[in-house]
Structures are given as structure tokens and as C-alpha cells.
Amino acid sequence: MSDLKKLGVEVLSMSVDSIYTHKIWQEEELSKMVEGGFPFPMLSDAGGKVGQVYGVYDEDAGVENRGRFIIDPDGVIQAIEILTPSVGRNDAELFRQVQAFQLVRASKGKEATPAAWQPGEPTLKPGPDLVGKVWQVWKPK
Amino acid sequence: MGEEELDLGCARPTGGPVGVQPDQVPPEREGKSIEEVRKPMVSVGKKAPDFEAPAFYEGKFKKIKLSDYLGKWVVLYFYIRDFTFV
Structure with missing residues (x-):
């Protein structure tokens, strides 16, 4: 999470738990797992109204699935990942x-990143010259 | 930035979507309930639906509004429950 802060990313976490539950979780547990605790706002979506709009609310269970939305500075969603409860996420892929x-x-928009691109690696410059020539600049791992 | 401190009494604070109101339902939605209108309306390349919600942050209870974060990259996380470990 502190890595996200270095990238200038604000994190908002949300569940159907109350803000009072968030407080106790932070103080009694998270702060003991991570120094300083979870460093971003913990939002309450009691009733799941926001989760419904974002397509993550499970009405039968009354909870929200693991949704992760990357939102750009214009407020546009660039990426969505939603997992059912039993599988955790991979922060490394989020950072990437x-x-x-x-x-x-x-x-x-002049550059694009190929599959499995990692920070520091070459990017693609989409345009007429690249058509049919991606093989010259990028090879699958 | 979207961090108005909440003055809490015994009322249960809750939040919700901002901007979706029954009297603003577009014509093609007429005859459908607000619940139907609130069906998922997110997709990549589209604006993230605005919302405001109470939050616990830096030892205080605050009101957070997504649109107050315009100009910044935001990762919005939903998760199952506090006190779970996956």
C-alpha cells in the first residue's frame, strides 16, 4: 500500500461494515499487522448501494465481492477486476x-505497453510503421 | 479533499451513489424502478459513478466523496468483510 502512495495513488477501500467496525479493525488488528495501520480511508457502504452500482454487491450474501477499480485523474475507469471471496488479489499486478x-x-496515448510489460521495459508506439512489425520490437516471454 | 468530518449522533450514517435520482431517470428508463436503474453501470473507458460515504481515516470519522479526488489516480477497493484474511 505504501508503494501505491509513492505512485501518487489514492486508495479508497469499501465494505458493508460500519465505520465503527472499521475503527476497531484498524486499531485492534491492522495497526498490528502493518506499521501505522492501513494508510487510506476505510469507507462504509452499509446497504451496498455503491456496490450495486459498481456491480460488486452480492445480494444473497449481503456483502461485496473483491472489486478493484483503477480510476484516472479524469474520473474515468481504466481497469476493473472482480473476484469471488475465496481468492485473494495480487498487489504486484495492481502496481504493474x-x-x-x-x-x-x-x-x-502515443505509447502502449505490450503483454506482461514491466516498468522500465520498452513500450510500443502504435502507428502505421508498427503494423506487422511488433515482432521486431517485442517478443513474448 | 473530500474529508469533511462527520458529527455523529446515534443515527447510522450511510452513503450512496451521487447523481442518480428518481426524478432524473432518463426516458428509456421510465417504468423501471430505481433499483433497476442502479444495476451495474460501470465499464472501462466510462466515468466512475460518483458516490459519497462515511469513512474512518486518520483516527476520525469523515465523509468521502469520489469526485473530490478528480485530478488524482484512485484505486477503489471493495472487499468482503473486516476481520477476514483472504
């Missing part, structure tokens, strides 16, 4: 995607 979206935005 955030850095890729930030690079593409900084290039004003």
Missing part, C-alpha cells in the same frame, strides 16, 4: 497496471 496506465497517460 497502475504504472502502465500512468505511462500511457503521460505519453498522451
Whole structure:
């Protein structure tokens, strides 16, 4: 999570738990797992109204599935991942995607990142010259 | 930034979507309930639906509104429950 802060990313976490439950979880548990505790706002969506709009609310269970939305500075959703409860996420992939979206935005869309791109690796410059020539600049791992 | 501190009494604070109101239902939605209108309406490349919700942050209870974060990258996380470990 502190890695996201270094990328200038704000995190908002949300569940159907109350803000009072969030407080106790932070103080009694999270702060003992991570120094300083969870460093971002913990939002309450009691009733799941926001989760419904975002397509993550499970009405039968009354809880929200693991949804993760990357939202750019214009408020546009760039990436969505939704998992059922039993499988946890991989923050490394989130960091990779955030850095890729930030690079593409900084290039004003002139650059794109190929599959499995990692920060620091070459990017693609989409255009007439690249058609049929991706093999010259990028090889699958 | 979207961090108005909440003055809590015994009322249960809750939030919700901002901007979706029954009297603003577009014509093609007429005859459908607000619940139907609230069916998922997110997709990549589209604006993230605005919302506001109470939050616990930096030791205080605050009101957070997504649109107050315009100009910043935001990762919005939903998860199952506090005190679970996956």
C-alpha cells in the first residue's frame, strides 16, 4: 500500500461494515499487522448501494465481492477486476497496471505497453510503421 | 479533499451513489424502478459513478466523496468483510 502512495495513488477501500467496525479493525488488528495501520480511508457502504452500482454487491450474501477499480485523474475507469471471496488479489499486478496506465497517460496515448510489460521495459508506439512489425520490437516471454 | 468530518449522533450514517435520482431517470428508463436503474453501470473507458460515504481515516470519522479526488489516480477497493484474511 505504501508503494501505491509513492505512485501518487489514492486508495479508497469499501465494505458493508460500519465505520465503527472499521475503527476497531484498524486499531485492534491492522495497526498490528502493518506499521501505522492501513494508510487510506476505510469507507462504509452499509446497504451496498455503491456496490450495486459498481456491480460488486452480492445480494444473497449481503456483502461485496473483491472489486478493484483503477480510476484516472479524469474520473474515468481504466481497469476493473472482480473476484469471488475465496481468492485473494495480487498487489504486484495492481502496481504493474497502475504504472502502465500512468505511462500511457503521460505519453498522451502515443505509447502502449505490450503483454506482461514491466516498468522500465520498452513500450510500443502504435502507428502505421508498427503494423506487422511488433515482432521486431517485442517478443513474448 | 473530500474529508469533511462527520458529527455523529446515534443515527447510522450511510452513503450512496451521487447523481442518480428518481426524478432524473432518463426516458428509456421510465417504468423501471430505481433499483433497476442502479444495476451495474460501470465499464472501462466510462466515468466512475460518483458516490459519497462515511469513512474512518486518520483516527476520525469523515465523509468521502469520489469526485473530490478528480485530478488524482484512485484505486477503489471493495472487499468482503473486516476481520477476514483472504
